Amino acid sequence: MNMRRRTTFPFLILVLFFSQSKLWAWGPVGHDVVALIAESRLNPEAKSQIAAILGTDGNLEEIANCADWIKYAKQDVSCGNFTLPPMPETASWHFVDIPINSQDPAGSIASACGPDGQCSIDQIESHLQILSDSSASLEQRQQALMFVTHLVGDLHQPLHNATEILPDGTSDRGGNLKEMSFESGGKTNLHALWDDLIEPASESKDMDPESLAQTLEGEISDQDAAIWSQASLADMALEGYEIAENQIYPDYHAPGGDVVTSSYENEMRPIVNERLEKAGVRLAALLNKAFKPAPALVPNSSILGSANQELPKIKKMIIPTLGRAW
Numbered sequence: 001m002n003m004r005r006r007t008t009f010p011f012l013i014l015v016l017f018f019s020q021s022k023l024w025a026w027g028p029v030g031h032d033v034v035a036l037i038a039e040s041r042l043n044p045e046a047k048s049q050i051a052a053i054l055g056t057d058g059n060l061e062e063i064a065n066c067a068d069w070i071k072y073a074k075q076d077v078s079c080g081n082f083t084l085p086p087m088p089e090t091a092s093w094h095f096v097d098i099p100i101n102s103q104d105p106a107g108s109i110a111s112a113c114g115p116d117g118q119c120s121i122d123q124i125e126s127h128l129q130i131l132s133d134s135s136a137s138l139e140q141r142q143q144a145l146m147f148v149t150h151l152v153g154d155l156h157q158p159l160h161n162a163t164e165i166l167p168d169g170t171s172d173r174g175g176n177l178k179e180m181s182f183e184s185g186g187k188t189n190l191h192a193l194w195d196d197l198i199e200p201a202s203e204s205k206d207m208d209p210e211s212l213a214q215t216l217e218g219e220i221s222d223q224d225a226a227i228w229s230q231a232s233l234a235d236m237a238l239e240g241y242e243i244a245e246n247q248i249y250p251d252y253h254a255p256g257g258d259v260v261t262s263s264y265e266n267e268m269r270p271i272v273n274e275r276l277e278k279a280g281v282r283l284a285a286l287l288n289k290a291f292k293p294a295p296a297l298v299p300n301s302s303i304l305g306s307a308n309q310e311l312p313k314i315k316k317m318i319i320p321t322l323g324r325a326w
């Protein structure tokens with residue numbers, strides 16, 4: 001870090017803090033809201049397995065932000081009732097950067113994830129498999145639940161699913177390199193704005209995750225929830241990609257699009273709210289499915305045969321398999 005950056009960095013932090021301290025979406029409050037909506041939709045089996053993982057006084061909200069902390073931590077981090085080491089290598093797990101204006105966005109997901117699955121979609125999928133695996137250790141299940149809870153939230157931030165390839169061939173890193181300024185003063189960037197966009201800066205009280213979760217929960221119909229729960233992880237990413245491609249980037253490139261006005265926030269807030277609602281509903285659906293008990297080993301009458309006939313060995317046939325259908 002050179003001298004210039006050393007002197008300007010704290011100033012920028014202050015500017016960002018004072019200009020955005022009330023604005024959180026996929027910052028801590030947003031992830032809390034997603035966890036709270038999901039928590040209220042868990043089935044009894046998922047609740048009991050989560051209690052076994054987090055402790056009976058544990059909950060999803062207290063682990064919802066740990067995945068962000070361990071990206072930057074220099075020492076062990078306390079997460080609910082367990083501890084996590086620093087994991088800077090997991091930074092790419094929080095997004096899947098599909099280049100906007102792709103001819104084949106769905107087909108771009110595989111290359112955005114790379115062969116090692118270093119993206120949100122693949123990591124959610126593999127951690128769900130750990131949650132479904134009764135032979136996984138408690139430590140593995142704690143980490144898996146922590147990652148799934150957080151990354152499903154990230155998967156619903158549109159700029160975690162899209163990036164713009166600049167004329168020189170480099171990426172704008174999901175809008176991180178697009179500087180924006182607030183009408184009221186202070187600077188941010190397009191990605192950070194969307195991480196934090198939730199409440200007008202003019203509102204004086206801090207946003208309380210529980211009241212926001214309650215408000216959003218009240219807007220979710222059973223029919224919406226049923227439809228939203230059908231989406232695959234790729235569907236979820238592509239929804240966000242389309243919002244970025246059709247709305248966020250075109251707005252940025254429109255004249256004056258790099259200035260955040262209250263009308264911008266008013267226009268985008270319904271989108272943000274629906275993304276948080278969908279994330280909560282889908283997180284619950286994924287966990288309910290992952291924690292589904294294996295079918296009981298009760299043979300039906302057709303394989304029972306006569307009373308003294310040996311039962312076929314069926315155990316191997318009913319191990320649940322989890323594929324990309326998530």
Ligand SMILES: [Zn+2]
Pocket residue numbers: 067068094150154
């Ligand atoms: Zn994240």
